Amino acid sequence: MKLEDIVSSATRATRDGFGEGLLELGKQNPKVVALTADLLESLQMHHFKNAFPERFFQVGIAEANMIGIAAGLAIGGKIPFTGTFANFSTGRVYDQIRQSVAYSHKNVKICASHAGLTLGEDGATHQILEDIGMMRMLPGMVVINPCDANQTKAATMAIADYYGPVYLRFGRPAWPVFTPADQKFEIGKALMLAEGSDVSIFATGHLVWTAIEAAKELAAEGISCEVINIHTIKPLDETAILDSVSKTKAVVVAEEHQRNGGLGDAIANLLVHNLPVPIEYVGVKDSFGESGKPVELLEKYGLGKKDILWAVKDAIERK
């Protein structure tokens, strides 16, 4: 695909894609059940609840219990989808996920909304920037962060067909939609968005769109970026990454996450073992977030388009 062909005609929250996908799944697969911890509409789970009230469980504000109940439902042969904010889906319940889900290899889908800075005005207590890092450390956990509403819907449906624990991360704000509505989601298969030769930009979640915008601008300056959508952080598509880097020899990683522990570190880990090259991270520099509007925050914390531009130039210069 060519960069200039990647366009967005509408904006939509990724969580809307989740709500739609979950409803669809409910129709297709009677084993699918869903749970929330007093955040029904924030997660857009009311569609599922209204259609399948008997397969929906309201747990109240008790996330630890929700994870355990989901594990139990999975033992009983159900495919539970839990839904709460990303902070309360991970840090609040890490030990419960670790023991009752990951180590016990239960078929639980932990669905997490309002991840990252773009949660906006609620501020730092809610803006988790460490969830990808936590979840990717768990053996056997699949970690997915789709880039737009369409991809979130596709991912939601794909993970029901995969047996095992999955962490699915998405966000709050309306965001440009640019992936085809009918694009199949393949867990663990990175998506090449635009081929290029000077630098590889690996992006995940909301920042995939920002990366595309940056790459377009750079193309105008004569810099050729390869843009790859790493929607699955674990298992990481090592082949796709190594193939790209052996060509470009310079890397930028962009994610709505701390620079410590996230996709940046996952890729650095891969490359220092195989192909050490200069990498620049676009992510939050070891700080908490704060209240503000999503885009304002992305810019203040160094996750804007211009930050990707600079990172690309730095990476190329360090080749």
Next chain:
Amino acid sequence: MKLEDIVSSATRATRDGFGEGLLELGKQNPKVVALTADLLESLQMHHFKNAFPERFFQVGIAEANMIGIAAGLAIGGKIPFTGTFANFSTGRVYDQIRQSVAYSHKNVKICASHAGLTLGEDGATHQILEDIGMMRMLPGMVVINPCDANQTKAATMAIADYYGPVYLRFGRPAWPVFTPADQKFEIGKALMLAEGSDVSIFATGHLVWTAIEAAKELAAEGISCEVINIHTIKPLDETAILDSVSKTKAVVVAEEHQRNGGLGDAIANLLVHNLPVPIEYVGVKDSFGESGKPVELLEKYGLGKKDILWAVKDAIERK
């Protein structure tokens, strides 16, 4: 210092050093208070409790509450040391640490025993291998993993003089003691154990001793290893690491932790931004642990002396 001069005359559990340091602190500083969640003797906190019963709080099996209470005690001007197993000190209470301690910048010392595989027979539910990763993602958190009982004692005492949240990690088994009993502990200052030219071995916790043993063996084969004790994972001693790597151009990182998210990734993160070179990790390869004897487990999971030997050779070969 020369490698052959680093010898161990005794073994002692690092948690013993903690218990001793805490008792000593209790005598020196009336602001120091301590808490446990039904693991008094495992943490060797009974010394403190017996000496200062009024400054000791038994919280029962309620780790989340313990973290909150510690934050409250810190608000009241105390210097609280919480003590439980590393698993229940981190994953069980991540959100509580995040909000009430780290984001609120409270002077709480989270002291965590029985970290890693060397916990032994209790098995995987207790063998946390992700705690360093979790704690280093938290803005403002100091993360320390001393190598022996003496250094653990020194670290315990040093962190009381530092204002702010600290995660102090130590272990269960008796382990070779080799650092001088009077060695001052400087937070964030890596310790050069032996200079070398072919490879830099950065090790933390129990694996520092293993690294020394490996380096001695490699010296006999004519391979010159620089061995550096990274007792403080955050803040990372970037200067010491970069200085060493600019000389050796090859790196091995050894830690009792997942290869994802820990010291390995912290160092890779630093180096891909500054000095991309081949790195080999010695750590657990994305799996849970199991029951067994400490040394048996280290060997089975690839954290033995021979694993460091191989890693060094691989790293050098990839230069």
Next chain:
Amino acid sequence: MGAAPKFGAAFLFKRLEILPLPQLASIPIITLSTPINFDFSTISINMADFSKLTEMAQQVRRDIVRMVYNVQSGHPGGSLGCTEFFVALYGNVLKHSPKSFKMEGKNQDLFFLSNGHISPVWYSVLARTGYFPVAELNTFRKLNTRLQGHPTTHEGLPGIRVASGSLGQGMSVAIGTALAKKLDHDDRFVFCLTGDGELQEGQCWEALMFAAHHKVDNLIVTVDWNGQQIDGSNDQVLSLGNLPAKWKAFGWDVLILEQGNNLEAVITMLRKAKRRCGKGKPIAVLMKTDMGYGVDFMQGTHKWHGKAPNQEQFELAMAQLPKTSLGDF
């Protein structure tokens, strides 16, 4: 939680005539525009002071609605429902020093808000009692503000001692400070407010069990028993069942306040709670309130838990909350 009487100063004064206030003796009149800087709790309150507090409550409600309207986000429901509580606490009950706020709060009463989402009412009352300039309410939830969506110490706002927002943590922190006071032989009190939905979090029950066992009897926890949370009423979402029985079974001295939106009743109850301290048990005040109290269309429903009014709704609300002599921010 019971039929809500129409809000207004007139209503409160009518009630005042019926219920005898404890010792309406003459004491020096305090102007509320001057910062409160001494221990109200050792004195009683006179009519003039009480009317000032009533006015403050009215102004706080105006502040809440405007703050949330301005940024089109935040939590008006619980904030409006807890207005009397905050005004009573900061205006009459607490011994505190707004002008010289210190983190440790030695020899002061401390307050912790566990249900951090109702920050608007707290910010307004903190400003109106002199912790920071009233004009700063304008910055609520905007980039670079000290008035974060959920309360935090991170930006140094006076009056806040710990961050909250992730529910269930505040009681534990309050217990810790209460223990510190005991260690220091400081005989002042620690107050904490928690939501009722929040009590679904297990950590709350850990805190309850601890406080009873360790006889943390310098601690007064109030529950905003509005019967509502995000997804509906408590009873729809996850019933708290017999809430007083639960607290009693956990070993607390339990007081029930039926009229949590009656300023006088709140003051009386909080003073009573203080008198119950020091007897070996932590004190709970289960305070029935109406979510959204004071704005008729927001009142008694979970729907305004975390929703901002649009312009029309804003004007409707403000019309129900006439201006006060304190002035808007």
Next chain:
Amino acid sequence: MGAAPKFGAAFLFKRLEILPLPQLASIPIITLSTPINFDFSTISINMADFSKLTEMAQQVRRDIVRMVYNVQSGHPGGSLGCTEFFVALYGNVLKHSPKSFKMEGKNQDLFFLSNGHISPVWYSVLARTGYFPVAELNTFRKLNTRLQGHPTTHEGLPGIRVASGSLGQGMSVAIGTALAKKLDHDDRFVFCLTGDGELQEGQCWEALMFAAHHKVDNLIVTVDWNGQQIDGSNDQVLSLGNLPAKWKAFGWDVLILEQGNNLEAVITMLRKAKRRCGKGKPIAVLMKTDMGYGVDFMQGTHKWHGKAPNQEQFELAMAQLPKTSLGDF
């Protein structure tokens, strides 16, 4: 938790004469060396069967002590205290299929051990009822074993459905399976055992509140109410206060079993609990036991919560637990 009667089959049989067993009618005799593969719960128990279970309990105690002694680690105290419970459950109460264990357990009764540290008693009873070879008890806590220090599904041991060890999680999982049974119109029961110290974990109270609200009435949770935990008695560490009052206030149907180390009493109570199911409330059995029951020097103290006997202690213990016809592993 009450004075502990000296253990022994003689004692139990003496009690048997006093307390009438429900219908000691003649039914086919089950040899316990053949795996139990049908629903004991629909039938009553005769004297011969009962004496087999008594013998099994004796053997399980021998197994526990030897397992822990062999690897010099593990948790004998709670295991010995819960021997009657496990023997009653697996030997008489559960409908289960040891020889064809299935994770989902459709149309079977399920059991979850939340206080996973007492794995020795569970492993022994699982082996003795046919889930896996008795000889495998030899591998307990050794490298590459399926009998991990804390129970796990990770190594595929039949009988285990979820890992436990980190306390406080088992009830939530049990609730989930109970809900799945309801969805599937499967009318069998879900059992769960939890420690008393474990109840200090907040997650337990989340589970209690949920189960009551959602009327999970196919769930029977037993509490190992031994009054002990690691650092001392519950009362020393963090008192559970009035435990029955707490469970009742959380909306459960609460049964109290005073004699949790009396096999007959346990069987009778667990059957009673099943009869109480289906009435809109989850069932709790608060079961008083003696930690370390059956080995005098381990009995009634927290000191043997997680400690292995040395050789001398091992021999002393074994002398108090004479060999049975089932044979050691």
